[in-house]
Every structure is written in structure tokens, then in C-alpha cells.
Amino acid sequence: MDVRVSGVRKEFDRFPALHDVSLDISSGELIALLGPSGSGKTTLLRLIAGLETPTEGKVFFGDEDASLKSVQERNVGFVFQHYALFRHMTVIDNVGFGLKVRPSASRPSNEEIRRRSSELLDFVQLGGLEKRYPAQLSGGQRQRVALARAMAIEPRVLLLDEPFGALDAKVRKELRRWLREIHDKTMHTTVFVTHDQDEALELADRVVVMSQGKIEQIGTPDQVYDTPNSPFVYGFIGESSSLSVRIDDGEVWLADRALGLKSDAPDGDAALYFRPHDVELVDGCGGCIAGTVIASRRVGATRRVELEIGGAAERVEIEIPADHPAREKSRIAFRPKHWRVFPKV
Amino acid sequence: MRHELPQPPQAAAGSWHPATTESRTARFILVSVALVFLGLFLLLPLISVFFEAFRKGPAAYFAAFADHDALAAIRLTLLVAAIAVPLNLVFGVVAAWTIAKFEFKGKAFLTTLIDLPFSVSPVISGLVYVLLFSTHSALGPWLKSQGIEILFAVPGIVLATVFVTFPFVARELIPLMQEQGTTDEEAALSLGANGWQTFWHVTLPNIKWGLLYGVLLCNARAMGEFGAVSVVSGHIRGLTNTMPLQVEILYNEFNTVAAFAVASLLALLALVTLVLKTLLELKYGAELAANGGH
Numbered sequence: 001m002d003v004r005v006s007g008v009r010k011e012f013d014r015f016p017a018l019h020d021v022s023l024d025i026s027s028g029e030l031i032a033l034l035g036p037s038g039s040g041k042t043t044l045l046r047l048i049a050g051l052e053t054p055t056e057g058k059v060f061f062g063d064e065d066a067s068l069k070s071v072q073e074r075n076v077g078f079v080f081q082h083y084a085l086f087r088h089m090t091v092i093d094n095v096g097f098g099l100k101v102r103p104s105a106s107r108p109s110n111e112e113i114r115r116r117s118s119e120l121l122d123f124v125q126l127g128g129l130e131k132r133y134p135a136q137l138s139g140g141q142r143q144r145v146a147l148a149r150a151m152a153i154e155p156r157v158l159l160l161d162e163p164f165g166a167l168d169a170k171v172r173k174e175l176r177r178w179l180r181e182i183h184d185k186t187m188h189t190t191v192f193v194t195h196d197q198d199e200a201l202e203l204a205d206r207v208v209v210m211s212q213g214k215i216e217q218i219g220t221p222d223q224v225y226d227t228p229n230s231p232f233v234y235g236f237i238g239e240s241s242s243l244s245v246r247i248d249d250g251e252v253w254l255a256d257r258a259l260g261l262k263s264d265a266p267d268g269d270a271a272l273y274f275r276p277h278d279v280e281l282v283d284g285c286g287g288c289i290a291g292t293v294i295a296s297r298r299v300g301a302t303r304r305v306e307l308e309i310g311g312a313a314e315r316v317e318i319e320i321p322a323d324h325p326a327r328e329k330s331r332i333a334f335r336p337k338h339w340r341v342f343p344k345v
Numbered sequence: 346m347r348h349e350l351p352q353p354p355q356a357a358a359g360s361w362h363p364a365t366t367e368s369r370t371a372r373f374i375l376v377s378v379a380l381v382f383l384g385l386f387l388l389l390p391l392i393s394v395f396f397e398a399f400r401k402g403p404a405a406y407f408a409a410f411a412d413h414d415a416l417a418a419i420r421l422t423l424l425v426a427a428i429a430v431p432l433n434l435v436f437g438v439v440a441a442w443t444i445a446k447f448e449f450k451g452k453a454f455l456t457t458l459i460d461l462p463f464s465v466s467p468v469i470s471g472l473v474y475v476l477l478f479s480t481h482s483a484l485g486p487w488l489k490s491q492g493i494e495i496l497f498a499v500p501g502i503v504l505a506t507v508f509v510t511f512p513f514v515a516r517e518l519i520p521l522m523q524e525q526g527t528t529d530e531e532a533a534l535s536l537g538a539n540g541w542q543t544f545w546h547v548t549l550p551n552i553k554w555g556l557l558y559g560v561l562l563c564n565a566r567a568m569g570e571f572g573a574v575s576v577v578s579g580h581i582r583g584l585t586n587t588m589p590l591q592v593e594i595l596y597n598e599f600n601t602v603a604a605f606a607v608a609s610l611l612a613l614l615a616l617v618t619l620v621l622k623t624l625l626e627l628k629y630g631a632e633l634a635a636n637g638g639h
Contacts, residue, residue: 050535051531051534071531071535072535075537076535078532080532082528084529086532086547088550098537101533101536101537101546102537150536152536153537
């Protein structure tokens with residue numbers, strides 16, 4: 001099922017949570033809504049589900065205007081951050097709930113509901129736990145029950161709010177891979193919300209980066225990582241370092257030196273962004289960035305060095321090979337391999 | 346082979362004791378004060394009720410219930426509770442639902458309003474109805490012309506009881522429902538359940554113990570209410586006397602045995618309520634713990 005969000009604005013008590021958001025999701029895609037807290041990602045998810053109504057704009061499922069429909073009519077599978085399992089029902093009753101509450105005309109028989117719930121529990125690898133109560137399950141198991149419950153209603157779209165937020169790191173990684181497998185088997189159109197960039201980049205077909213109620217960038221994990229289109233995306237996804245520079249006639253200048261980097265940004269003050277690990281060290285300096293080492297830390301296979309550029313005015317972090325001595329007060333010169341210049345606003 | 350476990354220092358060896366434990370003397374004094382207080386102010390009066398009721402033997406005790414007026418009082422009390430408690434059950438759930446699950450203007454005011462019956466003297470609560478419905482009030486003449494009797498009749502007693510016992514169910518449910526939030530309901534709705542199914546299958550099971558607890562307290566107060574009911578009842582024997590009022594009348598007539606016999610019934614009700622409440626708390630506590638307080 002294609003999902004189209006078109007020009008949606010949402011205000012809570014006059015406080016805008018989303019400004020004019022548009023998003024096209026094609027059938028069978030796995031989409032991540034990624035952003036810091038307060039970026040509006042959960043609000044967008046709840047708008048698609050019908051748990052919130054937009055102040056302006058529309059949501060389409062296929063060609064049909066879903067904004068006119070209630071959450072019950074939209075037939076979406078929603079997995080809540082803390083699962084929201086019904087604590088007084090057994091696991092199998094939780095999974096079968098969506099079928100049990102159907103109007104009698106479309107409700108399967110009791111045996112049919114049991115059979116399908118059982119099948120789904122096997123599918124999420126929880127066979128044998130039918131009679132347990134949610135309180136008797138681990139966090140990862142509850143998460144899978146919640147997913148099975150959402151899938152039981154044969155949803156047109158699967159929506160997951162911070163699906164791994166409440167789990168510990170190890171379980172989180174396992175479930176991440178497992179969710180990808182589930183998606184590849186069922187090919188549900190799936191949207192999930194996360195603030196964890198690793199999760200978004202590893203799992204999603206496309207990542208929607210959000211900040212302050214706006215979409216900053218939509219793209220494949222490679223696109224948003226390799227060619228971030230704003231300082232925010234550069235800073236939020238992966239690590240980044242930035243330097244204040246000046247653009248003059250297509251050349252990037254750091255203080256009074258040309259760096260030998262070309263830019264088509266307009267003349268004036270700007271910021272140069274690059275990845276700390278994506279630099280090459282150079283000897284001697286004709287068109288490079290040079291600085292004094294003020295701190296050096298060994299992090300795993302590399303060494304992370306903080307440099308003071310141009311007499312305490314600015315500090316940047318770069319990663320260099322671990323065998324580089326990088327003594328304090330020594331000089332290091334480098335040039336970013338990939339970089340982008342954004343005009344200062 | 347036996348291992349010698351290191352022994353904690355003996356009390357005899359010094360005045361050592363865990364940091365959170367008081368000394369023996371202090372413990373003894375504190376426990377005694379609490380027990381003496383409980384005995385004097387709670388247990389003794391309760392025993393004396395039954396003692397007085399049985400002073401002239403079981404025959405006299407049971408004779409007290411054969412009295413026409415006493416039976417009428419018991420019936421009336423049961424009737425009033427049977428109307429007031431279900432009404433407050435419904436109102437309480439609705440009010441708690443509204444306050445806990447929705448945001449709206451005047452919510453704080455409504456919350457305070459629910460507490461009003463607790464903060465106003467019951468006598469005032471009764472007087473309010475007298476002022477509203479008496480023949481000198483604005484409504485009074487109209488009611489009279491329609492032949493509707495409220496004051497000094499059963500409807501007045503029910504109204505006063507409903508007013509006084511209103512907060513019990515709502516007060517019990519509001520914090521519970523606020524803590525539980527709305528995600529369970531949202532989950533049910535997203536799975537296609539309608540409003541009624543959501544309430545019946547999801548909300549109600551989540552609040553059932555709190556609800557029962559509130560109903561028990563509400564019932565105890567509905568049967569035992571004196572002040573407000575006394576003002577609106579008119580004390581017509583065999584017609585508008587509830588059990589507490591009947592006790593007062595019998596006592597004022599120096600019919601001590603009968604007064605205490607009826608009182609013992611009320612006390613018995615209180616005891617049953619307490620036992621049920623304790624049982625519920627045991628159950629309730631275990632269930633809350635099983636759900637990880639979540």
C-alpha cells in the first residue's frame with residue numbers, strides 16, 4: 001500500500017509540532033523517521049495511523065483519502081513504544097484481540113482466531129508461550145508479541161514507534177536484524193520511528209531525517225550519510241567536524257589562507273563540514289588545514305585528535321591512524337577527502 | 346566439614362543495632378502507644394456496641410429486629426444504598442475517565458469539585474437540598490403542584506446520599522487511570538475495537554480492583570451516612586428513617602438494647618467491608634507487583 005503524506009501541519013495548543021510535511025512512501029518500503037526528541041517524528045507516525053488529526057493537509061493510503069477515516073477504519077498495525085500489551089490477557093488473546101473485536105460479519109470463528117494467532121506466534125518465534133501473561137515475558141518477547149498483534153489484523157501499513165527503544169543493546173541488535181527479515185518475508189509497507197541513527201541506517205530502505213517539525217532530508221542510508229544536505233543532517237548522522245570559513249570567488253578560505261578547495265557556494269561567511277575519519281594527513285602545507293594537537297585519545301582502531309586551528313579560535317576533531325604519535329603541542333596538517341560548504345545564515 | 350559463619354555482634358556485647366532499627370526501649374514504647382491508642386479509640390467502642398446489644402441476652406437482641414420500624418429502617422437503608430452506589434459507580438467512572446484521559450479547560454476546577462462533598466460538612470450538604478426543594482424555595486411550589494415529594498421522602502434521602510458518597514469511586518480511579526495513561530486504549534482502537542469494546546475489554550479490566558475498592562468504601566458510607574440524611578429525612582418512623590437515624594431515635598428513647606442491636610448491624614457491615622477491603626488489597630497488591638507496577 002502506497003502512503004502519501006501531503007502538506008501536513010499539526011499544532012498542539014497553537015504550538016506547531018509539524019510544519020508542512022510531505023512524504024511519499026511506496027508499497028513494501030521500510031522507512032525510518034529519524035530525528036532528535038521533539039523533531040515531530042512520533043507525531044508524524046501518529047498522524048499516519050490516525051491517532052492524531054492534522055491541523056492542515058492530508059494523508060492518502062493508495063488513492064484513498066485516509067484523513068477522513070478514523071483509526072479503526074484505517075486498518076494500520078501500530079506497535080507502541082512500550083508495547084501497550086493488554087496485561088490481563090494471555091499472549092494468544094493479545095494477538096487475537098484485533099480479530100475478536102471485528103463486527104460479526106467479518107469475524108472469523110473462535111477456532112480460526114486461535115489458529116491464526118498461534119501461527120503468528122510461531123512466525124515471531126514465540127510458539128509455546130501462548131498461555132503466558134505479558135508480565136511473564138522479557139522485553140524482547142513482549143516486543144514480538146506486540147508485532148504479532150499488529151500483524152494479526154492484516155494491516156495495510158505497519159507503524160512502529162521506537163520499536164527497540166526500551167531494550168538493552170544486545171537484544172536491540174538481534175531484533176533489528178530479525179525485523180528486517182520479517183519485513184523481507186511479509187513485504188508490509190513499514191514506517192518506524194527512531195532516534196538511533198545506526199538503527200535507521202542499518203534497517204531502512206530510506207531514511208527521513210527530521211528536525212524541529214520539518215523534514216530535513218529524505219534518502220537512502222548512503223545518500224543521507226554521504227551527501228547530507230544541511231548542517232543539521234551532517235551533525236546528526238554520523239560524526240562531523242566543522243570550521244568557519246569564507247568563500248571568495250569560488251575558493252574556500254580559512255582566515256587568510258586558501259585551502260585549495262573549490263566551492264560553488266555564494267561568496268561570504270560559510271561553514272566547512274567534513275567527517276573526522278574522512279581526512280588525509282599531509283606534510284607541509286600548501287592548501288591544507290593545520291593545527292596544534294591539544295588532546296589525543298585512542299578509540300578502538302583509530303586515534304582521535306583534537307586540533308586547535310588558527311590560535312585557539314576554533315577546534316576540530318579528526319581521526320588518524322592509531323600508530324601516529326600525535327604528541328601534544330605538535331603540528332598536524334590535513335585535508336578533508338569529502339566535504340561540504342554551507343553558507344552561514 | 347562445617348564452616349563457621351561469622352556471627353553478627355551480639356546485643357549483649359554492646360549496644361550495636363542496625364542503623365534503621367530503634368533501640369529495644371524505643372520500639373517497645375512506640376508499639377505500646379500505637380496499640381493502646383487503637384484499643385482505646387477503636388476496639389473498645391466496637392466491643393461495647395456488641396456488649397450493649399447482647400446485655401439482655403440474644404432473645405432481646407433478636408427481638409429488636411422484629412420491630413416494624415427497625416425492619417423498615419433496614420429496608421430503607423438497603424434501598425438507598427442500592428440506588429446511590431450504582432449511580433456513583435457510573436458517575437465515578439465517567440468522571441474519572443474524563444479527567445484522566447482528556448485534556449480540557451476547567452479540568453482542575455472539575456477535580457476540585459469532585460472533592461467538594463469531602464470538604465463540606467454533611468449537615469450543610471443536607472441543608473442545600475432543603476434550601477433547594479423546601480416549600481419556601483423557588484422550586485418548591487412547582488414540585489408541590491406536580492405532586493412530587495423530595496424532601497422528607499425517599500428521593501431526598503437518595504439525593505443527599507449520592508451527594509455525600511460521590512467522591513469515593515472517582516477519587517479511587519483518577520490516580521489509577523492517570524498512571525495507566527491512554528496507550529492501552531489507543532492500541533485497542535488501532536486494532537479496530539470500537540469505543541465500547543475498548544472500555545469493556547481493556548479499560549475496565551485495568552481498573553477493576555480499584556473500582557471494586559471504591560465501590561466498597563462508597564457502599565459503607567452510603568449505609569452509614571447520618572448528617573446529610575438526618576437533615577432531609579424528617580424522621581418519619583417506618584417511612585424515612587434509615588438505620589443510623591433509627592439508632593439515634595431508639596437511643597434517645599432509652600431503648601438501649603434495640604439501639605445497639607441496630608448499631609451492631611452497621612458495625613458488622615463495617616467489619617465485612619474492612620475484611621473485603623483487606624482481601625482486595627492483598628489481591629490488588631499482588632497484581633500490581635506482577636505487572637511490575639506498570
